[in-house]
Amino acid sequence: QLQLQxxxxxxxxxxxxxxxxxxxxxxxxxxxxxxWGWIRQPPGKGLEWIGSIFxxxxxxxxxxxxxxxxxxxxxxKNQFSLKLNSVTAADTAVYYCARHRYDGNDSPYYFDYWGQxxxxxxxx
Amino acid sequence: xxxxxxxxxxxxxxxxxxxxxxxxxxQSVLYSSNNKNYLGWYxxxxxxxxxxxxxxxSTRESGVPDRFSGSGSGTxxxxxxxxxxxxxxxxxxxQQYYSTALTFGGGTKVEx
Numbered sequence: 001q002l003q004l005q006x007x008x009x010x011x012x013x014x015x016x017x018x019x020x021x022x023x024x025x026x027x028x029x030x031x032x033x034x035x036w037g038w039i040r041q042p043p044g045k046g047l048e049w050i051g052s053i054f055x056x057x058x059x060x061x062x063x064x065x066x067x068x069x070x071x072x073x074x075x076x077k078n079q080f081s082l083k084l085n086s087v088t089a090a091d092t093a094v095y096y097c098a099r100h101r102y103d104g105n106d107s108p109y110y111f112d113y114w115g116q117x118x119x120x121x122x123x124x
Numbered sequence: 125x126x127x128x129x130x131x132x133x134x135x136x137x138x139x140x141x142x143x144x145x146x147x148x149x150x151q152s153v154l155y156s157s158n159n160k161n162y163l164g165w166y167x168x169x170x171x172x173x174x175x176x177x178x179x180x181x182s183t184r185e186s187g188v189p190d191r192f193s194g195s196g197s198g199t200x201x202x203x204x205x206x207x208x209x210x211x212x213x214x215x216x217x218x219q220q221y222y223s224t225a226l227t228f229g230g231g232t233k234v235e236x
Contacts, residue, residue, distance in 0.1 A: 047217055049226040060224050096173055107224040110164035114173035
């Protein structure tokens with residue numbers, strides 16, 4: 001059974017960099033059938049896609065966040081990571097990692113497995 | 125970006141009754157070369173991550189009860205719960221993957 005687990009600091013100061021890692025177990029991150037994505041959800045609000053990465057390192061980013069986001073992958077550890085710099089209170093959210101279905105022809109599709117999420121609060 | 129607009133924001137349905145949730149995209153998410161609608165639906169219960177219910181607008185994910193169905197094409201889509209159960213209380217989201225800039229609808233809260 002595939003499992004995804006987010007990890008990282010739960011509190012980040014304004015203007016600093018938010019860093020999270022997603023560890024994938026029960027399956028290989030190096031599959032050609034999937035991208036791996038990050039999605040966030042501010043408290044009491046809806047879902048916002050942040051970006052996604054293929055095991056080769058190919059990425060797609062949300063245009064509204066692209067200037068502040070870097071997603072990377074470490075296939076040897078079966079992990080992928082998110083860095084969001086220059087954070088403000090508006091970046092306070094539950095951050096989810098998820099598996100992103102892909103057939104090799106288009107861009108990635110829907111999310112079929114999700115981690116439980118981790119709350120990151122931006123505050124001094 | 126493709127804007128996804130859901131309606132209503134919330135609805136209350138009696139147990140055993142039908143619930144209908146609408147999702148409208150600001151441009152068509154129907155890919156003409158394969159005649160597929162690049163649209164998914166998710167269910168999110170309190171304190172849990174979203175769960176995939178429907179993809180390609182009408183294909184039910186494995187293990188999802190058949191009381192959940194998706195329909196529509198182009199810009200207008202519907203998620204129907206044919207006979208609401210207590211465990212269906214949740215927020216439901218649509219998501220388009222036609223554009224590389226993925227976007228979600230704002231969510232519809234379903235209550236008893």
